[in-house]
Amino acid sequence: MKIILAPDSFKGSLTSAQVIEKIEAAAMRNFPGCEVVKFPIADGGEGTVDALVGVAKGEFRSVTVKGPLGSPVEAKYGIIHKDTAVIEMAAADGLPLIPEKERDLLRASSFGTGQVIREALETGYRKIIIAVGGSATNDGGIGAMTALGMEFLDKEGNVLEPIGGNLALIADYRTDSLCPELAEAEITVMCDVDNPLIGPHGATYVYGPQKGGTEEILAALEAGMINYADVIRKKSGMAFHEMPGAGAAGGISTALVAFAGAKLRSGISVVLEASEFEKSLDGADLVVTGEGRLDTQSVRGKVIHGIGSACKPKGVPVVALVGGMTDGADAIYQFGVNSVMVIVNGVMDLEQAIADAGKLLEDAADRMFRMIKIGKTL
Structure with a gap:
C-alpha cells in the first residue's frame, strides 16, 4: 500500500513535518510495511x-x-x-x-x-x-x-x-x-x-x-x-x-x-509543480492532507484544494485531517477530496486544542486508518 502524506502546517501548533510524523505513526500501526511518501506542504507563507x-x-x-x-x-x-x-x-x-x-x-x-x-x-x-x-x-x-x-x-x-x-x-x-x-x-x-x-x-x-x-x-x-x-x-x-x-x-x-x-x-500550484508532486501519484493508493482550519477560503486555492485537484484526474482518493471545519467547507468535496475528519474529539477551548494538537491528530489519524481497513473488507 502506497500512502502519500501531504499536509499543510496546523498554524500555531504543528509544522507540516510534525503533522506528517503523527499521521505516519498511525499509518504504520494500521498498515505495517506500507510505503509512506512524505510531502511537507506550504502555500506561500512561512515554511x-x-x-x-x-x-x-x-x-x-x-x-x-x-x-x-x-x-x-x-x-x-x-x-x-x-x-x-x-x-x-x-x-x-x-x-x-x-x-x-x-x-x-x-x-x-x-x-x-x-x-x-x-x-x-x-x-x-x-x-x-x-x-x-x-x-x-x-x-x-x-x-x-x-x-x-x-x-x-x-x-x-x-x-x-x-x-x-x-x-x-x-x-x-x-x-x-x-x-x-x-x-x-x-x-x-x-x-x-x-x-x-x-x-x-x-x-x-x-x-x-x-x-x-x-x-x-x-x-x-x-x-x-x-x-x-x-x-x-x-x-x-x-x-x-x-x-x-x-x-x-x-x-x-x-x-x-x-x-x-x-x-x-x-x-500551492507553484509548490506542487516545484516538488513534482504529480509524479509521486503513480501507484498511490491514498493521499492524506490537512490543515488547521478548513473553511470557505480553503476552497479558493489553498493546500487541501490544490492537493485534491491534483489527485482527482488520476483517481487517487484524498482524505483531509483538519483542526476545525466551518459551514460551507464541504464544498471541498467538489475538488477531489473524498472525506474530511475533524481531529477534535470532545468539547474543548481553542487553547486546549492547540496544546493537545499532536495527540488529537495522531488519534484521529488512527481512527481514519481503522475506517479505511473496514472499507477494504466491504
Missing part, C-alpha cells in the same frame, strides 16, 4: 522554503540583509533543482522580526527582500520563486526595488528613502540602474490572496492593522498607496489599483510585476 528544499532535496543559503526596520537579519533562502532560488519574504521582512511594541508601518521597508533577490541573481540563479506571506511592511515593494537598483523620486527630483511613509511623496521613478541580471530572470510570486492594492479590501486596510497600523497611520498609507499606483499608471500605463493580488504583502506584488516582470501564481 515554504523548508518545505520545497526538503521535498526537492535542495540546499539552503543565507545572506545578511536589512530587516524591516533596518537592523541586520540573517535571511535563509533555498536552492532547488540546481537552478531555482526559493525566497521567503518573511525571512527578511517578516512580522515576527519586530516586537509588537516596535512595529512602525511608516518606517518599515521591504529592502531586505530585495537584497535576497539580488544575492540570488548575482550568484547566478535566473529562476526565482518568492513566497510573500507574513510580511511586516506596507511600502508597495519600493524597498525591494530600491535594493535592486531603482530610485523613487519626489517632485523636486530628490531620491526618497524607500519606506511606507514616503509613498505619498513619489512623483517619479528611475529604472536605469536596475540590477542587470533582473532582465534575464523568471520571477514567480506565490500569491494566494486576491486583495487589490487599494481600497477597503486592499493591502493597507486588510493587513495593516495586524502590522501595527493605527487608524491615522492607515489613512496616511492608503493615500500614499493611491499616489504610488497613480504614478505607475501615468508612467507605464499599467493599472494596479484594483488588480487582484496586487495588494499581497503590503503591495510588493505590484512592484515585482510592474518593474521586474514577475508573474503571480497560486502558491
Whole structure:
C-alpha cells in the first residue's frame, strides 16, 4: 500500500513535518510495511522554503540583509533543482522580526527582500520563486526595488528613502540602474490572496492593522498607496489599483510585476509543480492532507484544494485531517477530496486544542486508518 502524506502546517501548533510524523505513526500501526511518501506542504507563507528544499532535496543559503526596520537579519533562502532560488519574504521582512511594541508601518521597508533577490541573481540563479506571506511592511515593494537598483523620486527630483511613509511623496521613478541580471530572470510570486492594492479590501486596510497600523497611520498609507499606483499608471500605463493580488504583502506584488516582470501564481500550484508532486501519484493508493482550519477560503486555492485537484484526474482518493471545519467547507468535496475528519474529539477551548494538537491528530489519524481497513473488507 502506497500512502502519500501531504499536509499543510496546523498554524500555531504543528509544522507540516510534525503533522506528517503523527499521521505516519498511525499509518504504520494500521498498515505495517506500507510505503509512506512524505510531502511537507506550504502555500506561500512561512515554511515554504523548508518545505520545497526538503521535498526537492535542495540546499539552503543565507545572506545578511536589512530587516524591516533596518537592523541586520540573517535571511535563509533555498536552492532547488540546481537552478531555482526559493525566497521567503518573511525571512527578511517578516512580522515576527519586530516586537509588537516596535512595529512602525511608516518606517518599515521591504529592502531586505530585495537584497535576497539580488544575492540570488548575482550568484547566478535566473529562476526565482518568492513566497510573500507574513510580511511586516506596507511600502508597495519600493524597498525591494530600491535594493535592486531603482530610485523613487519626489517632485523636486530628490531620491526618497524607500519606506511606507514616503509613498505619498513619489512623483517619479528611475529604472536605469536596475540590477542587470533582473532582465534575464523568471520571477514567480506565490500569491494566494486576491486583495487589490487599494481600497477597503486592499493591502493597507486588510493587513495593516495586524502590522501595527493605527487608524491615522492607515489613512496616511492608503493615500500614499493611491499616489504610488497613480504614478505607475501615468508612467507605464499599467493599472494596479484594483488588480487582484496586487495588494499581497503590503503591495510588493505590484512592484515585482510592474518593474521586474514577475508573474503571480497560486502558491500551492507553484509548490506542487516545484516538488513534482504529480509524479509521486503513480501507484498511490491514498493521499492524506490537512490543515488547521478548513473553511470557505480553503476552497479558493489553498493546500487541501490544490492537493485534491491534483489527485482527482488520476483517481487517487484524498482524505483531509483538519483542526476545525466551518459551514460551507464541504464544498471541498467538489475538488477531489473524498472525506474530511475533524481531529477534535470532545468539547474543548481553542487553547486546549492547540496544546493537545499532536495527540488529537495522531488519534484521529488512527481512527481514519481503522475506517479505511473496514472499507477494504466491504
